[in-house]
Amino acid sequence: MSFFSKAARSDFGSGIAIALLSLSYALSYGALLFTSPLLTPYIGFAITAALITTVVTGIAVAYLSRMKFSIAGPDSSSVAVIASLFFLVSQNLSDKGLQGEALALSTLTIMVLITLLTGVVMFLLGYFKLGNFIRFVPISVAGGFLAAAGCLMVSGAIVLATGLDPMDASSFAEVSDLQVIKLAAVLALAVFYWYVSGYIDNNLALPAAIFGSIFLAHTIFAFYGFSIEQAQEMGLLLEVAGETKLFVPATQAVLDRNVLTTFVEFLPETLAVIVVVGLAILLIIAGIELERNFDSDLNHELKIHGYAIGISGILGGFAGLVSLSRSLLNAEKRSRFPVAAFLTTVFCAGVFFIGGDVIALLPQISLAAMVLFLGAQIAFRWLVTTFNTIDRVEYFMILVIAGSTLYAGFIFGLGLGVVAGCILFSARASIVSIVRSQLSGEAYRSRIVRSTDEEEFLDGSHKTIRIYELQGFLFFGTAHNFYTLIKNQLENNDNDIRHLILSFRHVSGIDASAEQILQKIFYAADKYDCTVSTIELPKREQLSLARLLRRSPALIADQNYAAIYDAMEAIEESMLREREFDTAGSLQKWFELRFDSKSSAEDLIKVLKPKEFEDGEVICRQGDHSDEIYFLDRGRVDVVSHEIPGQPFRIYSYMRHTLLGEMGFVRNEDRSADLVARGPTVVYSLSREIYNQLEEERDPAIDALLQLVSVTLSDRVISANRTIAELQA
Numbered sequence: 179m180s181f182f183s184k185a186a187r188s189d190f191g192s193g194i195a196i197a198l199l200s201l202s203y204a205l206s207y208g209a210l211l212f213t214s215p216l217l218t219p220y221i222g223f224a225i226t227a228a229l230i231t232t233v234v235t236g237i238a239v240a241y242l243s244r245m246k247f248s249i250a251g252p253d254s255s256s257v258a259v260i261a262s263l264f265f266l267v268s269q270n271l272s273d274k275g276l277q278g279e280a281l282a283l284s285t286l287t288i289m290v291l292i293t294l295l296t297g298v299v300m301f302l303l304g305y306f307k308l309g310n311f312i313r314f315v316p317i318s319v320a321g322g323f324l325a326a327a328g329c330l331m332v333s334g335a336i337v338l339a340t341g342l343d344p345m346d347a348s349s350f351a352e353v354s355d356l357q358v359i360k361l362a363a364v365l366a367l368a369v370f371y372w373y374v375s376g377y378i379d380n381n382l383a384l385p386a387a388i389f390g391s392i393f394l395a396h397t398i399f400a401f402y403g404f405s406i407e408q409a410q411e412m413g414l415l416l417e418v419a420g421e422t423k424l425f426v427p428a429t430q431a432v433l434d435r436n437v438l439t440t441f442v443e444f445l446p447e448t449l450a451v452i453v454v455v456g457l458a459i460l461l462i463i464a465g466i467e468l469e470r471n472f473d474s475d476l477n478h479e480l481k482i483h484g485y486a487i488g489i490s491g492i493l494g495g496f497a498g499l500v501s502l503s504r505s506l507l508n509a510e511k512r513s514r515f516p517v518a519a520f521l522t523t524v525f526c527a528g529v530f531f532i533g534g535d536v537i538a539l540l541p542q543i544s545l546a547a548m549v550l551f552l553g554a555q556i557a558f559r560w561l562v563t564t565f566n567t568i569d570r571v572e573y574f575m576i577l578v579i580a581g582s583t584l585y586a587g588f589i590f591g592l593g594l595g596v597v598a599g600c601i602l603f604s605a606r607a608s609i610v611s612i613v614r615s616q617l618s619g620e621a622y623r624s625r626i627v628r629s630t631d632e633e634e635f636l637d638g639s640h641k642t643i644r645i646y647e648l649q650g651f652l653f654f655g656t657a658h659n660f661y662t663l664i665k666n667q668l669e670n671n672d673n674d675i676r677h678l679i680l681s682f683r684h685v686s687g688i689d690a691s692a693e694q695i696l697q698k699i700f701y702a703a704d705k706y707d708c709t710v711s712t713i714e715l716p717k718r719e720q721l722s723l724a725r726l727l728r729r730s731p732a733l734i735a736d737q738n739y740a741a742i743y744d745a746m747e748a749i750e751e752s753m754l755r756e757r758e759f760d761t762a763g764s765l766q767k768w769f770e771l772r773f774d775s776k777s778s779a780e781d782l783i784k785v786l787k788p789k790e791f792e793d794g795e796v797i798c799r800q801g802d803h804s805d806e807i808y809f810l811d812r813g814r815v816d817v818v819s820h821e822i823p824g825q826p827f828r829i830y831s832y833m834r835h836t837l838l839g840e841m842g843f844v845r846n847e848d849r850s851a852d853l854v855a856r857g858p859t860v861v862y863s864l865s866r867e868i869y870n871q872l873e874e875e876r877d878p879a880i881d882a883l884l885q886l887v888s889v890t891l892s893d894r895v896i897s898a899n900r901t902i903a904e905l906q907a
Contacts, residue, residue, distance in 0.1 A: 193517035193520070193521040195385060196381075196507060196518035196521070197521035197522040197524070198382070198385030198525065199385055200236065201232070201385075201529065202384075202385055203232075203251060203252060203552075204225070204228040204229050204232040204251065205225060205529075206548040206552070207228050207252040208221070208225030208227065208252075209221055209416065209545040209549065210257055210331065210335070210338065211224035211228070211257065211261050212282075213261060213265065213334045213337045213338050214265045214269070216268040216269070216272055217282055217285060218338075220279060222416075223282050223283070223286055226494070226530065227286065227289065227495050227496055228252050228496075229527075229529060229530050230493050230494055230530075231251065231252050231496050231498040232251040232252060232522060233522070233523045233526050233530075234486060234489050234495055235250040235251060235490055236249065236250050236251055237519055237523060238250070238486035238489060239483070239486050239498075239500055240516040240518075240519035241516065241519075242482040243482055244478060245466065245474060245479075245505065246516075247506075247509035248500045249500070249501050249507075249518055249519065249522075250498050251504075251522070253462075253497070253498065253499040254328070254552050254553065254556055255323070255324050255328075255458045255556065256327075256451060256454055256455050256458060256496070256497045257331075258327035258328070258331045258334065258553065259327055259451050259454045259588060260451060260496060261330065261334050262330050262334075262588070263292075263444065263447050263450075263451065263588075264285055264289070266444070270440055270443065271284050271285065271436060280432065284432045284434075284436065284437050286494065288437060288440060288441050290491050291437075291441050291491075292441075292491075293490060293491030294491040294492070296448075296487055296491075297485070297486075297487035297489075297490075298484065299452050299484075300452075300480050300481070300484035301480070301481055301488065303477070303480045303481075304477045304478060304480030304483075305477075305481055305484075307477045309476040309477040309479075309480045310477070312456050312457070312459075312476070313460060315457060315599070316572070316575075316599045317568065317572065318571075318575035318579070319575070319579060319596070320457045321560040321564060321579075322575060322576045322579025322580045322583065322591065323453070323454055323579065323588075323591065323592075324457070324556055324559075325556070325557055325560035325576055325579075326583035326584050327556060328554065328555070328556030328558075329580065329584055330553070331549055331552060331553025331554075331556065331557075332549075332550050332553040332554055332557060334553070335368075335547070335548075335549035335550035336361065336364070336546070338546040339360050339363075339542050339546035339547075340360045340361050340364070341413070342357060342361070356413075360414075363543050363547075364543050364547045364550060367547035368547040368548075368551040370387065370391075371387060371547060371548060372551055372554070374387040375551075388544065391544045392541055392544050395414070395543060395544060399414065409541075413542060414541060414543070416545075447587070449592065450587075450588030450589055450591075451588075453592060454588075455487075455499065458499055459479065459500070462499060462501070463479055463500070465502045466502060466505060466506065470506075470509060483499065486498060504518070560580070561580065575598050575602065578594070578598070579591055604655050607650075607651070607653070607655060608656055610650065610656070611656075611659070612648050612659070612660055613647070613649075613660060613663070614647040614649040615645075615646075616644070616646055617644075618640065618641050619639075619640035619641060619642065619644075619746065619749075620640045620641060620900055622643075622742055622743070622746055623640070623746060623897070624744075624746035625747065625828065625831060626750065626830070626831050627830055627836050628836070629834050629836065630768070630772065631771075633893075635753075635754070636750055636754075639753050642674055642675060642676040643676070643679065643746070644667070644675050644677070645679045645742060646678070647683070647684065648660070648682055648684065648685050649684040649685060650685065650686060651687045651688075651689075652687070652688045652692035652695075653688075653691060654689070654691035654692065657688075657691065657692035657696070658695055660695070660699075661702075664699050664702060664703075668703070668705075668708060671706075675706070677749050678703055678709065678711070679711045679712075679713065679742060679746070680699075680710065680711070680713065680715075681714065682716070682719075683714045688716070690722075693719060693726065696723055696726075697723065697726040697727060701727075709737075709749070709752075711737050711738075711749065712734075712738045712739070713738070713739055713740070713741065713742055713745060714738075714739075714740065715734075720734045720735055721734075764811075765783060765809060765811045765835070766783050769782055769882075769886070772886055772889060773882060773885065778878070778881070778882040778885070781877070781878040781881075781882050782879050782886070783862075785864060785868060785872060785877070785879045786863065786864055787863050787864070788811070788860060789860070790858070790859070791813075791855035791859045791861070792855065792858065792859075793855060793857050794855065795859075796852055796854055797815065797853040797855060797861065798839070798849055798852070798853050799849065799852050800818075800820050800849050800852050801848055801849060802849045803848055803849075804842030804843045805843075805865060806839065806843070806863045806865050806866065807837070807838070807839050807843040807864050808837070808838040808839050808853070808861045808862070808863050809837060809862040809863070810832050810834055810836045810837075810838060810859070810860075810861050811835070811860040811862060812858075812859065813834070813855060813856070813857050813858055813860060814832065814833055814856040814857055814859065815853050815855055815856065815861070816828050816830075816832075816852075817829045817830045817838075817851045817852070818851055818852040818853075818854050819851045819852075820851075820852065837887065837890045838853060838861070840887050840891075843866070843869075844887065864883070869883075
């Protein structure tokens with residue numbers, strides 16, 4: 179009884195609707211393939227190929243895709259390109275002496291080869307996980323191809339129904355009344371299909387309209403007394419040459435020298451087929467993702483499409499793709515099983531086995547109207563709807579690529595699309611600044627805490643430093659804009675800029691033209707007596723830059739640092755060398771400068787205990803209790819963190835006449851890092867025991883110590899505020 183449940187009936191109902199649509203599309207697309215006058219008498223072969231494609235790709239995609247609601251079959255875009263290719267191939271084979279059924283079978287054999295190659299490429303793209311590269315194709319390039327495909331479908335539909343080629347003005351020199359009537363009927367029927375599809379909310383409406391038009395056509399033929407043979411002679415019904423039965427084209431494949439040489443000659447056009455198939459898969463998958471609000475695995479879908487297309491080619495079909503409209507319809511019905519794929523197989527197999535007698539009953543007008551309706555939908559979407567959804571430059575590109583494709587063929591359109599896409603990307607990428615942030619030296623300080631006199635000197639000198647954090651990919655456009663920025667700032671800086679720091683930490687790549695721009699930046703810096711330091715410049719670019727500047731690679735490497743802080747430290751050291759400081763001054767002198775009072779300095783110095791350390795000796799360890807506060811008299815002390823086991827990290831370094839360990843001491847906490855002597859070092863320490871004793875005695879040294887701590891902390895707050903203000907600016 180479960181089979182007759184409401185859910186089962188829903189599955190079956192939606193499956194019938196989708197199966198009828200799939201059958202309609204298969205018949206229409208098959209008719210579109212052989213619009214060449216040389217191939218039209220053998221249109222049954224093409225319809226057979228379309229039926230095989232519908233069955234094979236439908237079953238394969240339904241069972242292998244991770245989108246379990248997927249319905250696959252012939253795709254309008256790829257069929258339009260293949261149809262235009264067949265037109266050229268048939269003419270080429272005809273020039274080589276092939277005619278009749280041999281010509282049709284040779285054309286189908288070439289189709290099999292094209293399909294197999296397409297399947298292999300799709301599979302390899304998915305297998306090697308290269309599918310995401312398709313996502314980088316500009317929408318304007320894809321839109322131009324698909325718009326051209328839609329226009330070709332419209333043109334093919336008119337050729338199928340009337341024999342008049344809209345792409346060839348000479349074909350309209352002599353137009354019969356019957357051709358005018360056919361054209362009017364096709365246009366009217368296509369409009370009717372459009373109305374039914376867009377305004378009648380019923381899944382069976384469009385299939386009913388299609389098969390209803392077939393029944394109506396036969397009713398009209400009967401009314402006027404036309405027999406099947408007479409209707410075929412007048413071009414009102416499809417005419418199948420030879421035996422009126424269908425067969426698998428692959429079993430009749432003709433693989434001879436003519437076929438192979440023709441296939442090789444048309445390899446560029448085959449590339450266009452592969453490109454259109456890849457773009458169509460991308461756009462269809464993207465459309466399903468948007469409608470169903472989920473992310474698909476594009477590489478997996480490409481791989482299973484490669485399987486499906488390959489099997490289709492082996493059996494004599496062509497490239498079939500997942501269908502956006504039918505898949506979404508199946509998803510809306512929440513079908514639990516691939517009922518639609520099963521019913522599509524039954525319907526198409528039924529037509530396949532009944533044979534050409536069914537094909538002979540199909541009115542050309544009905545099939546042509548269906549093809550025209552589908553082609554007009556695609557062309558309207560990309561040539562009209564996109565006018566209000568994308569910017570004018572991309573819309574203009576769609577028009578140019580579509581027009582050039584229709585005028586000169588898909589290969590010319592493909593080449594133009596690639597060139598136009600590259601130019602558009604380069605132009606737009608050049609507008610985006612590669613400068614992630616631009617700061618003065620006041621926003622970035624080195625990790626060196628220095629004496630008061632040195633800090634005061636550096637406070638006035640940091641403004642001569644400019645730091646540029648770069649991002650993205652550096653090529654001729656973006657790099658030249660950056661060079662212009664540097665050049666203008668150097669020309670208008672009144673000698674305020676003396677040091678440039680260029681950080682490449684967030685740069686993903688540098689091309690050869692950008693390396694030459696870097697050379698110009700170095701030359702401009704030399705002209706204005708300005709140094710250039712680089713951060714994380716790759717080794718290859720270092721060697722290239724050294725060659726361009728005719729400098730030693732070691733010199734370029736010496737100017738390259740691991741972090742901005744390291745470059746700032748080197749620049750600060752060079753600044754300090756320009757002025758002599760009293761490095762031999764005593765600790766008491768420093769206290770006197772900080773307190774403006776000799777007595778306060780004397781009160782503090784008398785309670786401190788001097789200690790000497792050798793290079794690498796640990797003064798205190800991370801995790802120890804803060805029992806001492808330190809005053810650095812001579813040497814250097816590094817603050818080293820061990821938060822990551824086995825990877826010690828230098829947080830800060832302290833130079834002469836600086837205060838260390840005050841935060842942990844005041845807050846009575848454990849040490850957050852090691853203090854390590856670098857070189858011969860002398861520090862003065864105050865233990866917590868003595869501090870508590872002096873506090874109980876209300877010794878003046880305590881007031882002096884607290885005053886020094888408060889002044890030190892206030893200096894750091896002022897420096898931090900200055901950095902924040904610079905960053906916000």
